[in-house]
Amino acid sequence: MERNPKEFYTTGEAAELLDISRSTISRKFDRGVISGKKNPITGERLVGRESLLAFMKQHHLPVKALVMEKKRVLLGTTDDGLFSLFQKVLDEDDRVKLERVSCGKDVLVWCSKGRRDLSVIDEDLPDISSSEVVRRLRRQEAQEGLKVVYLTRGGKAKQDLPLGADEAFEREDLDQKELRRRLYSLLELSEGHPGMREEVEHQRRWPRLRTHLPAKIKVYRLRTPNRRDLGKAVVENISWGGAYLTGIEMEKRELPCEPFRILMEVDQEPLKNWRAHCKVARLQSNGSLAAGVQFVRISKSNLEMIQALS
Numbered sequence: 001m002e003r004n005p006k007e008f009y010t011t012g013e014a015a016e017l018l019d020i021s022r023s024t025i026s027r028k029f030d031r032g033v034i035s036g037k038k039n040p041i042t043g044e045r046l047v048g049r050e051s052l053l054a055f056m057k058q059h060h061l062p063v064k065a066l067v068m069e070k071k072r073v074l075l076g077t078t079d080d081g082l083f084s085l086f087q088k089v090l091d092e093d094d095r096v097k098l099e100r101v102s103c104g105k106d107v108l109v110w111c112s113k114g115r116r117d118l119s120v121i122d123e124d125l126p127d128i129s130s131s132e133v134v135r136r137l138r139r140q141e142a143q144e145g146l147k148v149v150y151l152t153r154g155g156k157a158k159q160d161l162p163l164g165a166d167e168a169f170e171r172e173d174l175d176q177k178e179l180r181r182r183l184y185s186l187l188e189l190s191e192g193h194p195g196m197r198e199e200v201e202h203q204r205r206w207p208r209l210r211t212h213l214p215a216k217i218k219v220y221r222l223r224t225p226n227r228r229d230l231g232k233a234v235v236e237n238i239s240w241g242g243a244y245l246t247g248i249e250m251e252k253r254e255l256p257c258e259p260f261r262i263l264m265e266v267d268q269e270p271l272k273n274w275r276a277h278c279k280v281a282r283l284q285s286n287g288s289l290a291a292g293v294q295f296v297r298i299s300k301s302n303l304e305m306i307q308a309l310s
Contacts, residue, residue, distance in 0.1 A: 008046040059258035077122035104128030138164040248289040
């Protein structure tokens, strides 16, 4: 279901659309590279949609997100296994953005600062009772249209539905298929659609092998390939088609806001003196930066090193 595009975006929303930091957005706003309006009291910057659209076209960035906004799902839980299950269901769909916090206070803060379509509240939040979180969410005027799911266990869903929750899920009943069916119904999205990320599908034709190896990364813009920004990451897993990087840290603390590539270098067994040029298939930020990358240039000998891992 498409929404009418907004006229203005916060610096955080603009940063997500361009895959760059909020501070970079603020600097570009202050220099007049992108325009909008500024709150005279709070100083909050709001970036105009037309300005963003012009910037994205100028730098050949995809503008689809400005036409159809992503559905935003906020999961409140301390359970890493539960978060992993939600990631498996939602992370490959470019119509959905999954976010996670681990306490009730943060659920309320995140929802107050921006619109969410669905908030999933675990009953085991450590600070505020989950039923109180649901009650307070319903009092937030900015969350008109928000759907709230309560996660419980032990066959208590029907009797434990807090006032204000739309549904309760039994954690014991949530396999991947059933969770997808119920979430997509609440988000009013079709499960099978052509918007699944082609790059991720391509990458996963090959089995992924766990590695957890440190890597140096050199980020370069397509228009200036000889100028490279240095950084580091951890190669969590790798395949013939690509890799998954976590803990990405750039010396300049930012990524380009125009088309770029990554030269990834590993110099530790079993990938001694290994390198590949990559493009980013997906970028994630949840406290730290992670990326799924697809190889665009790699030598035969380096491919053989990956093959030897299996």
